[in-house]
Amino acid sequence: FEGEAVPVRRRVVGKSPPEAELRAAQLDKHCCPRTWAEFEAAGKALLENWDSLAAKNLLMQVCQAFPDEQYQAGMFRRGGVVGTLRSTWSRSWLAAICARLLKEHDPDCTFTSVYLSNSLAKDMHIDVSNLPGSQNCILPLCLPKRGGDLWVELGYGDVVTGPVVDHVDTRGKVRHGVVHRLDEDEVFKFDPKRYHFVTPFKGTRVVIVGYTSDVLGKASTDDLDGLADLGFQLPDSVYLRAPRQAQEEEEKVGLSAVQSTPVNKGGGWEETFPVADGFVDFRVNWSLSHRSVLKGTLCQVTVGLGWQACVSSTAVQNGAAVVGEVAAAASQKEGLYRRKAPRLWGQFRDSCLCDLSWECDGVTFRLEQSSLDPNWWKVLQVKDGQVVGALLVYVDDFLLCGSSVVLRSLAQALQHKWATTPLVVATPEQPIKFLGVDILVVPRGFVLSQQSYAEEVLRIHSVPVHVRGRIPCPRELASFEVVESDAPPTSEAVHQAQQVTGALLWLSQRSRPDLAFTCSLLASLATKAPHRALRIADRALGYLQRTKSASLVFVADSTQLHGWSDASFSPEGSRSHAGWCVCLHGCPIAWRSARQAFVTLSTAESELMASLECAVALESMQALLLSVGFSVEDRELHVDSQASLAISDGHGSQTTSRRARRLRRMQRAIEDELASQLQGMTLDDQPCVQEQP
Structure with missing residues (x-):
């Protein structure tokens, strides 16, 4: 470096002009490398006699000499193809300098690839080829006076440290994020699977980015050894x-x-x-x-x-x-296996649970899997086979049910097998969360609520606080058929309709049966009339805003397994709509609202079809309860149609000549249930209940 000598002042009168301070740092053009060959010689000499400041200056000179080039080295993935970039070996000295600077500023960062960004600003995107769970490491070398920071999308559970800035992605969806200020020579890390972009800037912006490509277990040993020789800090998962x-x-x-x-x-x-x-x-x-x-x-x-x-x-x-x-x-x-091979993980988990046994207070317990639902397990006493608890699993989440002694002993046995989070017991003051459902203890029962999930759905879809609907779906939009006013479907509209339908389905199938009909309608229209489905979804989200605190209260009564069925005969001149609900001890455990599979010709036939579906649901629930050790003494099916009851009792068989074959098959199915000696089913007339004005 050469520059003019600046005379030393004996007395500092004021701030020195910026030019006087910068002249000493200006580089002599005659001593700076100009070609790649000169840069390569300087880079190799620098690696032998390392100096961080000289390395940073060399990278700045490279970016100034080639302002239109961006350098990238390391592993890449294009679909299922994995390999190393040619520039990794053609300019290995540059890759080694970038990797060494990253390691010096953050010894804990891991990466398979480096990217020297030379004043390049990318639009909002996510890094789809990066390894899930990894982090991108950004080391700024030179930043502009204004702009050039990083906007990153917010995720669930993030602590917001600055103002929330909304941006619209390429699909028109509003994303909530925060602008993170970057500082020179300080590494900033973020999740590449979240949307991010560089804020607008003018001037020079040079940063080194280290990231981890998802090599899918296909990286060759030679490539990994070569990258390690260059100084890349490879994560263990690439092996x-x-x-x-x-x-x-x-x-x-x-x-x-x-x-x-x-x-x-x-x-x-x-x-x-x-x-x-x-x-x-x-x-x-x-x-x-x-x-x-x-x-x-x-x-x-x-x-x-x-x-x-x-x-x-x-x-x-x-x-x-x-x-x-x-x-x-x-x-x-273990985490990689659960994410990329959940089926094999489930088989391995079930085999471990089958072999699991433990002792508590001199009593030996074991687990026995349900023959109908593999996610249900019985907690048995080995001595007499008595059922003392239940275990519900979903991938790697466990819900334990039973007395306090059984719960804690089972939790200790599971924690001895795997590293788990601490046991959390539901209390009246503190609920527990399982699959997005909050479970709270109340006197003589439990409460199931999804208020936190509903609030997250409302936040994601940007529903204003003042939008509060009284009904989930208006009558004028509740048509399962495509009408003339429906706009032709587009891929973007179909994607948005399917997304909001899935979010509402998670509610309707767990704690919100009042949304069952609306979700059935949305699922039917998502692909053939997505624009109308989005209008219905807006009304449903407004209704959810008003009723987000609604929950199911489970307080048992003396009743056994009961089912209620109903049908709306051909509301649009085609197929009828049926609904049913199954309750155990007065608590709803299963429900459904959907169009019937074929066209029925009378109200009695549609009601009979609905009652038959409810009878099948009763059979299924009884079999599931028996498989986990709970016996059901009697079942009752409630129907609000005298005509369908007459057919079920056999009194209407002489008046069904036109539809004799189909109705008699359904009639005989219910008659078989009535004639069963093991578990009888009682049909009861459920009178229509009218709302008071």
Whole structure:
């Protein structure tokens, strides 16, 4: 660096002009590299005699010399194709400098790729090819005076530290986010799966971005070793291999199996590989636990959940390195496995629960899976087989039901098997949340509420606070058929209609039966009349705004399993609409509102169809309750149609000549239920209830 000498003043009168301070930092054009060859020579010399400030200045010179170029190096993914960018090896010195600067400023950051952004501003986007759960690391080298910061979308549970700024994405949806101010030489991390963009700016903006590509278990060992040599801090997950890729890696590093035996219990295999200093006994099974035993040059590793792993002969020479690498990979594989192979995770989880047994106060307990619903489990006493509790699972969430002693002992057994969050017990003061449903204890029962989920749905769809509807769907829009006024469907409208329908379905199927008809209508119109479906959804969201605190109260009475059915005969001149609800001890446990499968020709026939569907639902609920150890003594079916009751009793069989075959089949189905000696079903006339004006 050369510059003019600035005379030292004996007395500081005021601030020095900016030009006087900047002249000493100006670079001499005659000593700056101008071509890539000159930059390469300077970069390699810098890597041998490292200096952070000189490295930053060199990157700034590169960006000034080539203002229209952006540099990217490391792993890439295009669909299912995974590899390394050519620029990684053609300008490896530049990749090494970027990686080293990132590590110096944040030793904990991990990345498979680096990107030197040279005054480039991207629109709102998400990084679809990045590994879920990873973080992008941004190291600013030079920032403009104004702008150039990062707007990141807010997520559920975020702590808002600044003003919320709304932006509209490419699909027209409003996104809520916060602008994060960037500082030079300070690393900023964020989730790449959230929408983000660079705020507008003028001037020079140079940043290094480190990110992790989702390599899908297909990254080759040579590529990973090459990136590690360049200084990339690779996450442990990139070493997990897909089965086919692992086999290719074995052949590539020259490891041939001299002994291969299957592992019968739980599935998997064992293989022994010869290496330079001995043998590696490698075992893969379905166990979550991992253990590493080092005996001289023999390293025995057990990896869970069926992940294959390949070790090269160079890595095996240092046994401790192999142990650490595989153990680190095993510590992350459970979450990856649940996300990418939920079905296999469910099979493994169920096998562990089947083998689970524990003792409490001298009593041994075990779990038994329901034969109808694999998510339901009975808690049994081993001695007499008495049911003392229940367990409901969903992927890796557990809901425990039973006495306090049984709950805590079962929780300890599960925590001994897996690392879980602390046990939370529902109390009148503190509810528990399971699958988005808040469960609160009240005298003699429970309350199920989804108010927090409803508020989140209203926030996501930007429903104003003053919009409060009285009904979820107006009569003029409640048509299942496409009418002339419906606009032709578009892909964007279909996507938005399906999105809001799914959000409302999660409510209607769990704690809000009052939304069942509206959700049935939305599901039918989402693809064929999406614009009208969106209008209905707006009305339903307004109704949800008014009734978001509505909840189901479960207080048991003396009744058993009861079902109510009703039907609206051909409201639009075509198929009828039916609805039914099943209650256990006066508490609703199942309901449905939908169009009937075919056209009926009379009110009696439509009511008979609805009652038959409710009878099937009663059978299903009874079978499910029996499978988890709860017996039901009697069932009752309530129907509000005398004509359908007459057909069910057999008195109307002589007057159904036109539809004899179909009606008699339905009649005989209900007659079989009435004649059953094991669990009888009683049909009762339910008179129509009229609302008082």
